[in-house]
Amino acid sequence: MAAHGIQRHVLVLLKVAIWKFSNGSEPIVCLWDAEACSKAAASGHLSILMWLHENGCPWDEKTCHKAAKYGHFKLLEWARDKGCPWDSRTWSSAAKFGHIAILKWAHENGCPWDEETCSSAAQGGQFAILQWAHENGCPWNSWTCRIAARGGHLEILKWARGNGCP
Incomplete structure (x- = not known):
């Protein structure tokens, strides 16, 4: 770049x-x-x-x-x-911009994550990343659904709600 x-x-x-x-x-x-x-x-x-x-x-x-x-x-x-x-911003940035290899490496190397990782994936429309993060134990909160709705990411919103996201 x-x-x-x-x-x-x-x-x-x-x-x-x-x-x-x-x-x-x-x-x-x-x-x-x-x-x-x-x-x-x-x-x-x-x-x-x-x-x-x-x-x-x-x-x-x-x-x-x-x-x-x-x-x-x-x-x-x-x-x-x-x-x-x-810190957790490393996760959030990689999630929002679709850098799955970085996310997997960060996970293997102990980078801290938080709810912002999932909400950032939702914000960026990164459905596969949101699924991967959730399946690997990343926490989420209601901001994941709010941000998906605000961004017009219906598939993400439906999946998140269907998988227990508040």
């Missing part, structure tokens, strides 16, 4: 900073916070994320969340292997 808007701006600044740093001078301007890592993750720039991490740039759960949202599986695997934290 190509970088857009602010993401492109941040990545250009990072590339300039990398060039200046590698040529013996310190960068003049560089965003050096968890947002830099999440922007690199959202854009799928593993090499940028690797450099940021290797040079002490902080990261947080948003890095994994953005990688999952945009389907950057290898980047997510690398970040988790290096100890990047994650």
